[in-house]
Amino acid sequence: MQSQKFIKAPLAAVVAILCSAAGVQAQESSAEIKSLEEVVVTGRAGSSALQKAEASYAISTLNSDALAAANPQSTADVLRQVPGFWVESSGGEASNNIRARGIPRDGYSSIALQENGLAIQHDGGLGYLNADQSFRLDETIERVEVVRGGPSAIFASNAPGGVVNFISRKPYDATESIVKVEMGDYGHTRIDGFYGQPVGEDMFFSVGGFYRQNDGVRDPGFTANDGGQVRLSLGKRLEEGELFFDLKHMNDTVAFLLPIPLTTDSNGDVAAVPGFNANYGTMMGPEVEHNVYRNLGNGYDFNLGDGTHTELTQFTFTADHRLGEWDLHNTFRYRVSETLRNGLFPTGSLQSAEERLAEYSAMLGGIADLSIRFANDPSATFDLENNAGNGLVLNGNLLSVDVPLDEMINDVRLTRTFDMGEQQHDVAFGIYYADFEYDFIRYMATAMFEVAEQARLLDVVANIGGQEIAVTEHGILRYGSLYDNVHGTGETTALYASDEWQVNDQLRIDGGLRYEMITLGGSVEGKHVVDLQQSASLADDQFITGNGEFTAIDREYNEFAWTLGMNYQFSDDLGAFARYTDSFRAPSTADFNGSPQRTDLRVEPIKMMEGGIKHTGEKLDVFATAFYTHFDNMRFTDWVFDSINNEYTSKTAYGDTETLGLELEALFRANDMFDFGLAATFQSPEYKTFSFTEASGEVKDYSGNQLIRVPEMSYRGTAGFNLLNDQLRGELVMEHFSDRYADTANTQELPAYTTWSLSMRYDLSEQMALQFNGHNLTNEIGLTEGNPRAGQFESADAGKEFFMARPILGRSYTASIRYNF
Template sequence: MKFRHALAFGVALSALSNPVFAQDEAVADQSAEDGEFDPMNVIVVTGATTGERSRFETTYAITVLDQDELNRRAPSAISDIIGTAPGLYVESSGGVIGNNVYSRGLPNDNYRYIPVLEDGLPVWEEGAGAFTNADIFYRVDQTIESAQIVRGGSASITASNAPGGVLNIVTKRTAPTLEGIAKVEWGDYDHFRGDFNLVGPISDDVSFHVGGFYRSDNGGRDPGFNGNRGGQFRAGLTYDDGENSLYVGYRKLADHAIFYTPMPLASTDEGLPGLSAQDGTLYNSDWRNFIVPNGNGDFETDVDLGDGVYTNTDTLTVLGESFLNDWLSINVKGRYTSGRVDYIGLFSNNVETVSDFQARALGSLQGADPLTTGVVFRNANTGNDIAASDIGNGLVLTESIFATFVDVENLIGDISFNGEFDRGSITVGYYYSNFDQRQLWNWNDVLVEALNRPRLLDVVGQDASGNDTVALTLNGLSNLHGNLQLFTDHVEINALYATGSFDVTDALRVDAGLRYHMVTKAGTIARTNSIDLGNPDTIVDDNVAVFSGGVTPYNFDTDQLAFSLGANYEFNPDFAAFARYSRSFRVTPEFQQWFNCCGNVEDDIELLEGGLKYSRPGIGAFVTLFYNNFPNIAFSNIGANGQVESATAAARSYGVEVELNWQPADIFDIAVSGSLQDISYTGFSGTDANGPFDFSGNQIRRQPEYTASIRPTLHLLDEKLDIFANAQFIGRRYEDVANTVELPAYTVIDLGADLAVTDRISLQAMVTNLFDEVGITEGNPRAGAISNTGGPIFQGRPIFGRQIRVGATVSF
C-alpha cells in the first residue's frame, strides 16, 4: 500500500488508440519487489494491437483508480468514483443513485456529458434520460479491477454524446492462479454489506470469474425501514489461446435504493428544530404505502415508498478478439440488457406557513361548500385532529410522490479492426445500439409537516358548528395525477469511428480521431383528459387526469460529427507536455420529443486542453489547462407537476486542474488534486412571466469555481497499518441561472484506517464527514432552475452527516 497506490490516478490509458479501452490487461506493476514507484515506468496495455504506452505518451487528462485505491476510498456510488478526478464535480447527496455529475463547466446535470461504460460498452445507452440515469444500471463492488476516467474532448471518440469525459469500469475477469476476496462491512444506520469475488483458471485456455454483493441499510437518513437493500451478481467465462479470445459474462442487478431530495432548512448551514440537516428525512414508515388512481382513474395502483428506486435488470456481455495476422486484429463486443426500473420517491415541491396554507385551503373548500368556515388538520394515519399550533415548525410541506415505471431493453454491438505499424496504429470501427423503453408516470402529492419522519396530514373543512363539510385531501393525498404520462420510445444509433496514433519522432507522438454519429428516434406520447372521480367527500378527485386512449407520435433523426486532434512531446524522461483540440456534440435525450421543450442537439462544442507532466520516483505532478465553448446549450428542467422550463443558451469555461503526489518518506505520502475555473453563461436572455431577463455573465448553476482534495496517508507498523484522511473543499455555487439562491462553500473531512492482520486478513474502518459538516448541494430545482427566489422557506439537499463503517476482508 505504498506510493504506487496513492499515485494510481496517474496511470494513463491510451484510449484514443483504441476507443473501447483495454480489457485484457491491467496496469503493469513496476518495481513491485521493493515497493518503489517510478511514474515514468508505469505502463498501460491498451490491447495487444496497440502495444504498451506510458502515461507520458498520452495526449489527454486521465485518472485511474486500481482496486486498492477503490477499497480505500470506499465509494458507495458511481458518482463518488467520478468525483475523484479534478475538473469533475459531483453531487452524491441523493444516495446510491440519481446523483449529478458536472465536467469543466458543461452546463447540465445528470450524466449528460459523461457516459458510464463497463468494459468499453455503455451500462445503458442513454445515461441521462428521465429516470434512466446511468448510475441506476450499475453498482460498485469487488469485481472491479480498475476505474478509468478520461476528461475532456478525447472521450467524444470513445463514446457518443461524451464531450465532458467518460468513465470506464474494467472488471476483473481473468487471473493466472486462483484468486479470491470476501469482505463484510457493518455500520451505523443499520448498515450491513457482504462482497465476494473469485477468479481463476479452469484450464490453460479457459478461466472463470464469479462475484457480487448484497447489502441492507436505511440509506443514511433513517426513515424507519431499510431503503437500500439488494445486490448485484456476475459470472463469466474467458477463453484465450494467445491468438484468439472470447469472453461471455452475465450480470444480474436487483437492488432497491432510496433517493433523497431537498427538504426545508433554517438556513444554508442549519436544519430546523426536529429536522436535522445531517440525518433528518421526510420519509416515514408509518405512511409508506398508498393506493392511487391508475391511468383509467380507478384506485388500483399500489405505491410503496419503501421500494425506492428498484432496478431489476439482466445483462449479457460478449467480448472477442482475434489476430488475423501479425499486424491486424479484429475486436467484437456486444451487450444485451433488459428489465425494469421502478422509480418511486418523495420529491420536494412547496413549503407554506400554517396560516398561509389555511387561508388558501379555506378558499378552495368554501368554493366547494359555502358553509365551510374553518379548516382543521388531521393525522391521516390515526384520524386524530392536530392543532395548527402543533404542526412541526409551523410549516406545511407539499411533497410529490414520483411513481415512475420504466420497462427497458438495450442491444449494443461494436466491431473494430486494429492495425499496428512500425511507428503507429490505426483503428476503424462501427458501433450499433438500439433501445426501447416504456415510461409510465403516475405522480401524486401528499401533505406533511416539517419534522423528521413527519406525520401525514389530512385537511378537512368544518362549518360554524364544528361539523365536517368537505375535505381537501384523501388519505393524505392532496393532488391526484399531478403528472400522468405514458411514453414509448425506440431509438437506434449507428456510428462510425476511426483513430490513428503516430510516433513522429521518439519524443513526439500525435493522434487524431473522429466519430460520425447517426440517430433515429420514434415514439408515442399518450394523450390525457380530466374527469371527476365522483367522491363527494373530497375535492381532491374533482379534476383528475386520465388517459384518453389516443397517442401523439413523434419521429426524429440527426447525424453529428465529433473529432479530436492531440499531441504529446517528451522533453526528457521526467518532463512531458500534451495538447488537444476537440469538437463534440450532445444529442438531447428523449424528453425533448416528449415535451417539445428544448433544442434537439447541442452541437459545435469546442474543447481545448493542454498540460505539463513531471514525474520522478516519489513525486508526480500534472497540470492541465482547459478552455471550453458551448454555443448551443439545450437547457431544461422538469418541475414537480410536470411543468418544463426550457431555454437555449451559450456558455464558456476555462480553468486549471492540478494533481500532485509526493512521498517524502516511506511512512508518509500525500496526494493533492483540485481545479480552479471561471464558468459563466455568455448568452442567456429572454422573456418570462416577469418580463425580459438577461443572465449573461452569471456563474453556471450548481457548479463551483473551485474544488480541492488533500489526502495524506501514514504507513505504520512496517506498512501493515495505513491511516489516511481526505479533506474536500467545495466552493460556492448557485441553485439557479439568475444566481439568486447561493449555496455556500463547505469542507468535509473523512478519516480511515486499514490494518493487515495477516497476509490474507485485513480490517478496515472509515468515518465519513468526521465533523458532521452541513453542505448543501442543491436548492429546490422543482421551484425553478432559471430564476428561483427560494420561496419564504429555504429548501436544500444536504450532504449526509457523519457515518461510521467497519469491515473485515479475507483475500487469497
C-alpha cells in the same frame, strides 16, 4: 477579469512545483509503480500499449487499493477522487449527478459509464434512468480509468464530458479469492465475494458479487437499501487473441434522497429547522411507505419502500483476433432491465400552517373556517403555531416512474500498427451500433405534510354551516397530478477512425473522427383531465390520465465530431500534451416524453480545448491540465411546481456556456512513512450569453452569471501514512468546495463547505485485513442542490427564512474484515 486571475495563480504554482522538483535527488519511492507508467486502454482505439505518460489527454486511474481505501458509498463517490468532475452524491447510492468541466447537465447525460470499454447504458441520461442505477461497484472490479473530455466523444456516444471505464478482474495466471464482511452504524451489513481461478493454461473462470442491507444514513423508518448483484465471467486466451464472456444480474433497491427543510442560524450558517436533523433526517416515513392511491381502475399501488428498484440482466461477449496484419476487436452487450423509481419529491416552498390555510381560504372563495388535521390520527390536535417545533407545512409529490429497457450495443473495430520510414502509425476503423426500446410510465399524487422527520400526512377540512367538507383525502391534495405513458426507441450507428502517429521518440500526434447517425422513434399518449367522482373530497376532481390517442416520435440527427491532439516527451519523466475537440450532444428520446411534436430541440455543439504537463519522479508526480469548454445553444428547462393548483409549469430557454479551468493531480512521497495526494479543480464556469423574454414581456438576462450548482474551486487532499512495517495504512482526507448557486439568476447561494474523512487499514496477516472508514467526521451540512421544483431559473426560496435544499449525508462509520485465500 477576477476569474482569469483565479486560474492564473494555480497555474503559476504548478510551474514552480515542476521547476523545484527537477532538483530533488533520486530516492527510493514508497510506490512500487509510478502512476504515469500505467498502461491505459480508455479513450483510444489503438492496438499498441500506451502508458499514461504518453497519453495526449487527461486521464486518472484508480486501482483496487485506492478504491478500497476510499470505500465509496455510490458510483458517484468513486469520482470524488478525480479532478474536473463536480460530484453530487447526496441522492443516495444511485441517481446522483456528475458535471464534467463545467458542463451544466444533470445525471450522467454528459459522461459515459463503461464496463470493460463498452457503455453500461447507451444514453446515460435517459429520463429518470441515470446510468448509475445500472451499476454497482464490487470486488469483481480491478481498476477504474477516467478520461476527462479529450477524445471521449470520438469513441463513445453521449460522452462529451468524459468516460468512466470500470475494468474487471481477469485471473488468468493465479487463483484470486476474496471475502469481505462490512458493518456500519446505520444498520448496515454488506457481504462481498470474489473467486477466480485459471482453468488450464489459457482460461479462467470467476464469480463474484455482493449483498447489502441497511436503513440508510437518513433513516426513513423502513429498510432503505436492500439487494445486490452477481457476476459470472469466463476468459480464454487464443494464440492471437482472446474470448471473454460476462454475465451480470442485479436486483437492488436504494432510497432516493431529496431536499429537506433548512434555515440559517444567527451567524448566517446553514442549519436545520427546529424538530429536524439536517444530517440524518428525511421527510420519508412509514405513513407513506405503502399506500394505494386512486386512479381510473382499482387504485395505484405505491410503495416508497421500493425506492429505486433495478432488476437487470446483462450479457457481454468480447472477441479479439489477429487477422494477418490487422487486429479485430468486437464487444457485444445485451441487457434487459426494469427500473421502478418511487420517491417523495418535496415541492413548492415551506410555509407556516396559517399561511397555507389563508391560501386555501382564498382559493375556496373566502371560507374562513378551515383546519388542519393529521390524516391518520384525526383526533390528535395539530398545533398551527408550533407543530413539530416549527409550525410549518410542505407539499410533496409521491412520484412513481416505471422504466423497462431492452438494449443491444455492439462495437467492432479493426486496428493496425505499421511503419512509414522511421515513423509509426497505429490506426483504427470502427463501427458502433446501439438499439434500444423502453417504456416510460409515470403516476403522481400530491400530498400535504408536516415538516418533521418521517413526516406525517395532513388533511385540510372546511367547516361550512356546521358541515365538514374534506379538501384533501388521507393527506392527498390531488390524485393524478402528473401522468405519462411513453414507448420510446432509439437507434444509433456511428463510424469512427483514429490514427496515433509516433513522429519520433518525443512527439506523438493523434486524431480521430466520428460520424453518428441517430434515429429516435416511439409514441406518446395524449392526456386529459377527468373527475374520478370516487371521493367526497376535492382530491380526485382534477385527475390527469391518458386519452388513448398516441402521437408518434420520429426524428433523425446526423452529426460529426473530431479531435486532434499531441504529446511531447521532454524526457522519460516530463511531458506535455494539447488537444482540441469539436463534438456535440444530440437530443434524447426522453426529451420527447412530454411533447412528441416539439420543434425546439436542437443539437448542442461543444468545443473543448485542453493542454497539460506531466511529471513523475522519486518524490513527486504531477499531472496538470488547463481546459476550456464552450457549449452553443444549450437548452435549459425550468420545471416549477405550483402548490396551489398542484401542477407543473415549464419554460425553456437557450444560451451559451463557457468554462476556463485548471485540473491538478499530484502525489508527493516524503518517505516510506508519509505521502500526500492532491486532486484540485479551479475554474470559471459561466453563462456566456443567456437571456429570454417572459410571457409578461419582461426580459431576463443572466449572461455572465456562474453556472448553476458548479463550484469555482474544489480540492481533495489526502494525507497518507504507513506504520508498523507497513501493516497499518491510514488516510486522512479533506475536501473543500467553494460557493455555488441553486439557480441561474444566482439568487440562492449554496455556501462553501469542507468535509473530513478517515480510512484505516490494518493487515493482520498476508491474507487478512481490517478496515475502518469514517465519512463526514465533522457532520458538515454541505448543500449540493437547492429545491429545483421551486425554480432553477430563479428560485422562489431565495432570501427566505426557511428553504429546501439537499445536503450531503451526515457522519457515518463502517468497519470490515477482508480475507484473501
